[in-house]
Amino acid sequence: MKRIIIRSAALLLLLLLALFFFYTGKGHTILLDNKTVTLGGTEYAAVNMLEVRVDRGEEREVLKRDRIKEDVVGQGHKITVTYLDKGVEKVVEEKFRIKTGQAMYLISLPGLIGGAEGWIEPFDVEP
Amino acid sequence: MKKNLFVFLLMTALLASSVYAGGSQEAGSDSGEQFHIGIVTGTVSQSEDDLRGAERLIQEYGSVADGGMIQHVTYPDNFMQEMETTMSQIVGLADDPMMKAIVVNQAIPGTTEAFRRVREKRSDILLIAGEAHEDPATIESAADLAINNDFVARGYLIIDTAKKLGVDTFVHISFPRHMSYETLARRRAIFEAAATDMGMKFVFETAPDPTSDVGVAGAQQFILEKVPAWIDKYGQNTAFFCTNDAHTEPLLKQLIEYGGYFVEADLPSPLMGYPGALGIDLSAEQGDFPAILKKVEATIKEKGGAGRFGTWAYSYGYTTTAGLGQHAMNVIKGESELLKMSDLMKAYAKFTPGAEWNGSFYTDAGTGVRADNHILIYQDTYIMGKGYMGTPEVEVPEKYFTVK
Amino acid sequence: MSQNAPLLEMRNVTKDFFGNVVLKDVSFSIERGEILGLVGENGAGKTTLMKILFGMTVIQDTGGYGGEILLEGKPVSYKSPLEALDDGIGMVHQEFSLLPGFTATENILLNRESTNYNFMTELFGDRMRTLDRAEMKTRAEKAIEKVGVKLDENTPVSEMPVGHKQFTEIARELEKENVKLLVLDEPTAVLTESEAEILLKSMRKLSEEGIAIIFISHRLQEIIEITDKTLVLRDGRIIQETPTDQTDIEEIAQAMVGREIHAEGDRAEVRTFNAPHLIVNNLWVDMPGETVRNISLEINKGEIFGIGGLAGQGKLGIPNGIMGLYPAGGEVRIDGKTIPLNNPREALDASMAFVSEDRRDVGLLLDEPIDWNISFTGMQMQKRFLKPVLGGLFRLRDDKAIEDIANHYIEALEIKCMSPRQKAKELSGGNQQKVCLAKAFVVEPDILFVSEPTRGIDVGAKKIVLDTLKEYNREKGTTIIIISSELEELRSISDRIAIVDEGRISGILPASEPSKAFGLLMLGKVDSKGDSK
């Protein structure tokens, strides 16, 4: 009996480990977009000069009307955007969680800076 | 005792290697400003044309062993089983401090990883992949320049040429394994679209896979037996195309006898299928493509095949090895830019007097993203008894680039 | 369970292998602490009896047995030796069942090792327990002590002298806690005299502790010395069952060999020879289980020379060594010419032929037809039965000649078969033996070794085989060396007989000597002066 319990516990542990690996190791693609968008009826204009950093990655410059790609691992992330607002450097930092089942997300940087709802949304490639 | 032996053997091996290697490095250092170019090809039994291209370069620039510039090595014949050997062959070239470029033709599986390793160690070496076997996205991520034959443009151009020759039916011979290759499957789709648009009938015929149980002989036998029936069924004005090299020879042989057209092979060369099908001996002309073409053409005409059989005047494998080697050399000397199409064509043209080249950058069908280091090229089609068809001048309609 | 019931009782045990009766109405009993001596010639049924006791699968596979076996008054019938072991019956085999690469300790405790707990057992079961080497060592030492010998428990079996192997095996049985009955099958055969003495002593000690022992031995001296009761088996029947103190070696020997009276009648005529043909000097042969240690022989031209002796003493090693089948050394000369050893080809080229005791593995190509088997050696060695094609460029098999020769021997030896094309494996044992003989006859050797020619064949076939050999000898003048475990068979055909004991010749006598003399030689009773001519 003791043995059965220990064995099922070990099996469970293995299963949990697998799930742990699955969730923490799941890679996602995040598209960082610097285009003028309309979110919730408001238009957010593209920003001229802008640097963005996801988690502890390197800072990358996103030009106007450009879209770059970042690969991230796991569910909880932090995005840091540094931009010039009328000559003053401003930093926006946002934490967000993404779903494991969704491979790709699109982040609208103007939306993020403007504080719009829905600055992050799932993105699917049309097959 | 065993453990001692292990240590002993290791020590001896290392000692031996250090002593000798020291010697060899000294020997190399007196050649001044020169640099080396590594060429990796298959062997004669696997892909003769590629190897002859390397020999052409050695003829011109000398081999490293004799104080020249070209270091030529080969990958294993059964490269699908010995990926580790392929990798160490390529990575081994980077051990030479004077190595400045590595050209792999054909870039069989393992090339990408080998390139990654070379890059980690020696970022200064130019890495060029000719006729990449691995997935385009994979090889693009590691190579400085990757070359494939332009399966997209040729998908349209072969049909176009066939049309010009007066063909009304196009038969595509292949088998499931080949149709699992992205490039081959995509070309087939373009063939079908182009043929339909030009009012030609497109037919897909399945033949046995030579790597399966039937073997090469069985597959060839199948072609020998089926071609007359196909001609009977689809008529004399039918062009044939097959994706497998082994199928080519029996196909040509039967087409010469029973009628039908053959625009060009999958990897076109005057040596592809023709010598065997025509029963001609080309050993005297080895490596001299104008002479080879002349002899093949004469025999074709003699057998009544004028205007029905085509090829590229210069072997694709041969020119790719030689052309890429030359291109790498030009780039290192500062005479060319690596990713400039016209510079690449210049290097290719050196080995193909009289034949025109054209090409384009590879565009991923899924995302529509154009790769800046992956070039697809093609040579003018040469129809025997008719001459060059001028395919590089033909404009390929935009829509075919997105056919999946 | 009644306390007065004997420990083990066998009642009317009967066994036949497909009609060939090997045991008939065998009944006996053994008490606790009693030592029973079981003697009999090879093939008398001792081994079969023990196989029945232990429930070896071969018994069930061949139709079971008749009669019943009672252990402590309860009828038992074992399906496998393991069940017998569980009931406390242990067996020390004649052939070593030890693992050569394991140490004495590991062998003694095989599958009964002491182990320690570790956590992995919870996950993967008890076999994940680690071995407790220290505990194993003490247990092994204790068991060895019980046997009463000095034995390094850390020596691998492969590096042990034979005697120690035997002791290891006995120690293994004694290590089992509940052992009540121990069967020792010829345990002293491989031991030196002093070693045997130790063993006998420990047997006595065991019997005092209440362990019953069935002691199978050919050394009658030991039987007399140690057993409480003697049981003589012959041809599957109990011939004699007496308390040991009421009998003697001569009586037992006679009961064992038995057939002396009628065998005397058809003795071969006495022939004399004086041309030495085959001379063997200081031969040793490394044949497992049949080691030849030091043998010198002189055999005359045209003679039929018998070599006898008990199983495992080395008589089979002699032909196998001379013919180059096993590593051998010493000197072998034919008509003065030295024959290189360890090379079967040389032996065959010297016009010697060998009919092996191992019909199934060495002697016959079982999947091939009779005619092929008969002609094979001739074809291989002497390029016979081949006809030249294209002016001798190739040689093809001459099927006609092969068939002719096959038919000839089928007729001469009365091989019972449908046609010469019948496969060898479809023949009965006796007929297979005849094919083997025919095969040897075809090459027309000067010297023919015949090893155990009548093993496992019925009486009628035996006679034909022996008569054929005799006739062949008389007709062609071939020197024949016949090796057999059956003394009477040797006596009926041979001119002289050598008896091999412990890898040495214990004596050479004319076949006309009474069987008792040979029996004593076999049992190593007589000092090996003998008549070596």
Added chain:
Amino acid sequence: MKKPDRKSVIFFLESNAVPILFLIIISIGVPYSGFSVDYLVQEIIIRLSRNSFLVLSLLVPIMAGMGLNFGMVLGAMAGQIGLIFVTNWNIVGLQGIGLAMILSIPLSILLGWMSGKILNMAKGREMVTGFILAFFMNGVYQLVVLYGMGSIIPIGNPSMVLSRGYGIRNTVNLINIRQTLDSLIPLKIGNIQIPVATFMVIALVCLFIVWFRKTKLGQDMRAIGQDMHVAESAGINVERTRIIAIIISTVLAGFGMILYLQNIGTLNTYNSHEQVGMFSIAALLVGGASVNKGKISHAFLGVTLFHLMFVISPMAGKNLIGQAQLGEYFRVFVSYGVISIALVLYAYRKLKEKERAGTALAEAQEEK
């Protein structure tokens, strides 16, 4: 220590003939190849980290007397299937490797159990049977991966599935997990990169094997390896134990394959497993192991010598003969030729041992 006399030296040479032969050829070949020490040392370290685990997986069945386990290819397949899933789900880094290993376990056990059952039916012919079994299972694998995946088994990653909608492409890019274990603990001595973490995993297997030999099960396997019948009559469940041996080997081979491929970086979907079986076995033989004897040191020595030979022989051949493709032929000739010689030498050694036993007997005679 005993003073080495002539006889014991000869014995040493004879019993280590194969590694010594390799060493001689390598020491002749190294100068001709012209490679630098750095390169060769680096190559050896890479090959050791890449292949040792696979080779070690062969040791358990040898212990159980089942010879060289060609069935390890089945474990390799299980490892690959684990990797295909992990790549499909886009699980990155160490987690990917860990998950692939966990996924491979049930598959390996199933395949191992099956091959164990079959090998039990073919006792004494394990090697050939295993070879044929691997060949047969290759067909099943292809069926599953080429037709089953994407149709029955959902595979969502478009870069893996053929554009026709089902079947895995002939190469799977393992960039997500490529060398994550190798570079987990970076260590660089001179120009030599040492994949510390991978070696730690390999050390773990070695410890496991050493420990396993001390267990009851390990002891039973050794017993069966020496004599199946004796073990059986001692009450050891021979068939079950043999199956367990194969299962352990198969599971380890699955892990080994994952380590191998994380170093290689790309998966040749339909060929990678074919590469490992023959080469691992050859490496072990070259290291001095035989069909019934295999030690951990054999595995490491074998990987070193065998792969060093593969690294240097093409270049050495080319420089010796002066033509690139002859280098390749030279490599094939030398490498495979030496493997054949190795096998012949083992047979010869067996004969010699027999002879030696005979001589010992003769000497014992003289002493008496």
